[in-house]
Amino acid sequence: MAAGRVDVPRRSDVGRLNRGHLHDFPQKNGFNNPSNRNNLVSQRKDGYDLGSRRCGLEDLVRVKKDGTRILDDGVQQPPQKKMKFSPIIWDLEEKEVRVSSRNRLVSKDTTLSSPSPCKFSKVVSNGDVPVPDVAAVLSPSLPDQLFQDDEPEQVLVEEEVVQAPNLFTSRWASDSDDEDVSRSEEKVRRSSSLESGECKTDDFEGDLSNERSCSVLSTCHDEDMVCKMDSDGVMDVDDMSEGDAVDESELDVEEPTGRGMNMLLGCRSVFEYEKLNKISEGTYGVVFRARDKKTGEIVALKKVKILDRRDAEEFGFPVTSLREINILASFDHPSIVKVKEVVVDDHDSVYMVMEYMEHDFKGLMDSMKRPFSTSDVKCLMLQLLEGVKYLHDNWVLHRDLKTSNLLLNNQGELKICDFGMARQYGSPLKPYTTKVVTQWYRAPELLLGAKKYSTAVDMWSVGCIMAELLAKEPLFRGTSEIDQIRKIFDTLGTPNEKIWAGFSELPGAKANYSKQQYNMLRKKFPAASFTGYTVLSDAGFDLLNRLLTYDPAKRITADDAVNHEWFRELPLPKSKEFLPTFPSKK
Numbered sequence: 001m002a003a004g005r006v007d008v009p010r011r012s013d014v015g016r017l018n019r020g021h022l023h024d025f026p027q028k029n030g031f032n033n034p035s036n037r038n039n040l041v042s043q044r045k046d047g048y049d050l051g052s053r054r055c056g057l058e059d060l061v062r063v064k065k066d067g068t069r070i071l072d073d074g075v076q077q078p079p080q081k082k083m084k085f086s087p088i089i090w091d092l093e094e095k096e097v098r099v100s101s102r103n104r105l106v107s108k109d110t111t112l113s114s115p116s117p118c119k120f121s122k123v124v125s126n127g128d129v130p131v132p133d134v135a136a137v138l139s140p141s142l143p144d145q146l147f148q149d150d151e152p153e154q155v156l157v158e159e160e161v162v163q164a165p166n167l168f169t170s171r172w173a174s175d176s177d178d179e180d181v182s183r184s185e186e187k188v189r190r191s192s193s194l195e196s197g198e199c200k201t202d203d204f205e206g207d208l209s210n211e212r213s214c215s216v217l218s219t220c221h222d223e224d225m226v227c228k229m230d231s232d233g234v235m236d237v238d239d240m241s242e243g244d245a246v247d248e249s250e251l252d253v254e255e256p257t258g259r260g261m262n263m264l265l266g267c268r269s270v271f272e273y274e275k276l277n278k279i280s281e282g283t284y285g286v287v288f289r290a291r292d293k294k295t296g297e298i299v300a301l302k303k304v305k306i307l308d309r310r311d312a313e314e315f316g317f318p319v320t321s322l323r324e325i326n327i328l329a330s331f332d333h334p335s336i337v338k339v340k341e342v343v344v345d346d347h348d349s350v351y352m353v354m355e356y357m358e359h360d361f362k363g364l365m366d367s368m369k370r371p372f373s374t375s376d377v378k379c380l381m382l383q384l385l386e387g388v389k390y391l392h393d394n395w396v397l398h399r400d401l402k403t404s405n406l407l408l409n410n411q412g413e414l415k416i417c418d419f420g421m422a423r424q425y426g427s428p429l430k431p432y433t434t435k436v437v438t439q440w441y442r443a444p445e446l447l448l449g450a451k452k453y454s455t456a457v458d459m460w461s462v463g464c465i466m467a468e469l470l471a472k473e474p475l476f477r478g479t480s481e482i483d484q485i486r487k488i489f490d491t492l493g494t495p496n497e498k499i500w501a502g503f504s505e506l507p508g509a510k511a512n513y514s515k516q517q518y519n520m521l522r523k524k525f526p527a528a529s530f531t532g533y534t535v536l537s538d539a540g541f542d543l544l545n546r547l548l549t550y551d552p553a554k555r556i557t558a559d560d561a562v563n564h565e566w567f568r569e570l571p572l573p574k575s576k577e578f579l580p581t582f583p584s585k586k
């Protein structure tokens with residue numbers, strides 16, 4: 001453990017132990033390794049930073065025996081109040097956008113200090129969907145004057161602060177950062193004289209050499225999305241289409257790291273980068289290849305798509321993008337694409353600056369003549385599973401795992417990208433939208449309309465990806481939802497109550513499906529083949545079968561999949577450096 005760090009037991013450990021569905025899972029051929037309950041420790045040994053957190057508040061917060069925390073200023077904090085994983089704070093009560101004392105974050109962590117050139121715009125509702133007003137993108141370093149007013153008992157404490165790269169301690173900081181920081185702090189202090197901490201920063205513009213304000217980040221509107229706030233004033237961005245519950249119960253999820261907090265604060269200009277070419281244009285963003293003018297480093301710039309700039313006031317900042325920035329900026333794992341910073345342009349368009357990855361697997365496999373070898377696939381699957389395990393350990397569902405969202409660089413590193421559909425989940429499960437996961441990779445429980453689902457939906461997608469990596473073509477290519485279900489049933493057999501308890505109660509289970517009695521998957525992946533089918537050992541097939549298990553409660557977890565026998569039998573997983581290289585896409 002690094003000096004000055006304290007180890008905080010992770011909630012995800014508790015959750016995993018409580019999930020219990022592993023007990024239902026049939027023990028077969030010894031492939032089902034018991035869940036590694038100590039995986040967090042072992043992960044740290046492997047260099048993954050999952051559990052270690054630096055508590056920057058030791059001397060700021062004293063804890064009474066009953067768990068009540070007492071701040072230095074004497075404010076008592078109710079026991080067990082946790083900050084949710086969100087650097088954005090919303091205020092439902094106030095009509096005007098403002099910094100509310102109720103949303104105060106207290107931190108003595110100077111590494112989290114940053115100027116906060118916030119420029120807030122009003123939130124506009126379309127009248128149908130209740131859109132809450134945005135309070136602020138808060139800087140933990142906002143001066144106390146800003147908060148010295150009402151309701152001290154509701155002060156939120158950021159309990160476990162992780163030291164992490166941020167704009168002001170990273171290489172992105174300019175030489176004059178210290179000066180800029182203190183200057184902008186001074187500006188914020190002055191602006192704090194505004195009523196109730198309203199943060200008006202228009203007059204910062206042009207004052208900070210390399211920064212622009214992030215006005216867009218304070219507005220949120222999406223047809224199907226609303227941003228909920230719990231009683232603590234902490235945002236829970238949610239998708240309200242498809243009858244998602246407005247469950248006010250405390251999700252109470254910890255923030256994986258503290259990085260996200262700072263990403264959204266002071267933004268540099270996109271003109272620090274030279275755009276080279278467009279890589280791709282997706283639903284939520286355009287992705288460019290670009291060069292950092294200072295360092296020459298090649299990066300990927302993902303421009304957040306706002307439907308029509310003229311209507312930006314109306315449409316606001318897409319929630320999917322807020323989610324993505326929130327999550328990506330907070331995570332730090334070798335299998336998750338890194339967001340280096342968030343930048344804006346002259347028109348307040350927002351860009352995520354990401355590490356550049358030369359390939360995505362969809363494009364790659366389209367251009368490959370032959371499929372990956374078994375040891376290549378094992379290497380790739382291990383990286384994917386480690387990434388998914390990290391997400392699930394940190395209470396995040398990706399909900400859109402597919403080959404085009406898996407990137408590969410020339411060092412053989414696989415990274416998961418596109419967290420636009422990702423969201424936190426909690427225990428007990430709440431109903432979520434089922435319109436997630438691109439159809440071909442969508443789990444049967446989603447296709448059949450289950451509103452409560454969990455990590456197993458990602459594991460199904462991983463199964464589809466494993467099959468695709470092996471065969472170089474998608475496993476279930478449905479042309480519609482019903483065709484997707486049909487294709488799955490035709491291959492894996494039509495499910496019933498016996499193999500999937502609760503199946504018959506699913507909304508989609510009432511339809512009259514043709515009865516396919518047998519699981520035909522082995523035919524597609526035989527143990528030996530002279531006909532060109534992809535060969536897969538018994539252990540490999542066992543893993544694939546467990547990933548593609550109907551009953552989500554019995555589907556293998558990322559934790560168990562990482563430890564599956566297949567990865568230990570010959571041929572062993574290739575090491576990353578020996579993966580084949582491919583001509584870089586431009």
Ligand SMILES: Nc1ncnc2c1ncn2[C@@H]1O[C@H](COP(=O)(O)OP(=O)(O)OP(=O)(O)O)[C@@H](O)[C@H]1O
Nearest residue numbers: 280282283284285287300354355356357360404418
């Ligand atoms: N860091 C990166 N480096 C290189 N290419 C990237 C990077 N991030 C994304 N891309 C490319 O851009 C494509 C789209 O990215 P992403 O999925 O994040 O955008 P999106 O708008 O959410 O797309 P979609 O609508 O397909 O979900 C990826 O498939 C990949 O080809």
